[in-house]
Ligand SMILES: [Fe+2]
């Protein structure tokens with residue numbers, strides 16, 4: 001079971017709905033980067049078949065999310081924006097400890113938390129949008145990101161010291177809450 005994340009500040013959804021086009025441009029970048037992250041993991045661990053296959057599948061799924069967001073942008077007559085820096089992801093990635101014993105565990109658990117934050121925020125969007133194709137798309141993303149969060153957690157238990165997973169993810173969830181609280185409320189996923 002994934003621990004509960006701190007709730008997103010209420011002003012975030014207002015910022016997103018206030019400039020949904022800009023949100024979608026950032027969202028497209030996030031899906032593309034998620035696919036890239038899965039491919040990077042696959043490249044780093046060719047000797048771990050479970051992880052390798054999971055990352056091969058995940059990269060395809062994240063690319064299909066990217067394709068859907070690109071279609072949404074196109075339908076709205078907007079071009080994607082250049083990929084911007086993501087201070088949330090950068091700060092989360094800085095939580096990876098040095099040393100081979102921690103490296104894989106930390107990467108998997110950070111990925112789990114990031115997916116769960118995506119899950120929570122896509123759920124907020126699905127709740128806020130009027131019924132229709134876009135609303136259903138975000139409801140589906142809420143489900144798939146929840147599944148991805150669980151996947152990374154399972155991979156951590158399978159490949160690392162299972163006893164270390166619980167305490168370490170609790171610590172990351174607390175750190176993530178501070179990172180979220182310190183970020184400005186913008187029409188971006190993070
Ligand atoms: Fe995704």
Ligand SMILES: [Fe+2]
Pocket residue numbers: 034062115118144145148
């Ligand atoms: Fe995901």
